[in-house]
Amino acid sequence: MPIHGSLLALAVAMLAYLFTLLSLGLLISTRAQNQMQAIQMTIGLILPSVFFSGFIFPRDTMPWIFQRLGDVLPATYFIELARAIILRGASLTEFWPHLAILYGMGVAFFVLCALQFRRRLG
Numbered sequence: 001m002p003i004h005g006s007l008l009a010l011a012v013a014m015l016a017y018l019f020t021l022l023s024l025g026l027l028i029s030t031r032a033q034n035q036m037q038a039i040q041m042t043i044g045l046i047l048p049s050v051f052f053s054g055f056i057f058p059r060d061t062m063p064w065i066f067q068r069l070g071d072v073l074p075a076t077y078f079i080e081l082a083r084a085i086i087l088r089g090a091s092l093t094e095f096w097p098h099l100a101i102l103y104g105m106g107v108a109f110f111v112l113c114a115l116q117f118r119r120r121l122g
Contacts (some may be wrong), residue, residue, distance in 0.1 A: 004089035012092060013085065016102040017078040023109035024074070032117040049075040077102050 004011065017114040024045070032038035050056060052070035057077070059067055070076045084090035092099060 001086070002090035003086050009063065010082065010085045011048060011088075011090045013078060013081040013099065013102075017074060017081075017108065020074040020102050020106035020109065023106045023113060027109050027113040028117065030113050043075075049073050052076070054079050057100055074102060074105050 025042075028041045028045075032041060040083055048069060051067050052059075052062070052074050053075035054070065055075065059070055062070070081092075081095050081098050081102075084095055085092075
């Protein structure tokens with residue numbers, strides 16, 4: 001499949017998504033008491049991400065409650081960014097709010113992780 005957009009824009013979107021997911025993973029690891037709890041928390045986030053982010057089903061056809069649930073998932077914003085860049089050749093200037101939301105989520109998760117880790121040590 002040819003990529004109609006910039007590879008640099010796609011790389012920036014991927015870095016934002018990876019930062020958000022790594023921050024979320026760190027947050028999960030600071031909250032979980034053991035490995036089994038971490039796995040259960042992760043599955044509890046992966047399944048809604050697959051179903052409500054627009055990866056499998058179009059978000060426009062979902063009831064409004066599932067659309068709002070998808071709005072709090074990082075995968076929703078990355079999927080919209082990736083589709084726009086790959087299929088339509090969109091630039092990041094057109095979708096900068098999605099990128100800002102991804103980085104904002106990543107920073108928020110990272111700050112929560114640092115606070116939780118500090119509380120756990122002290």
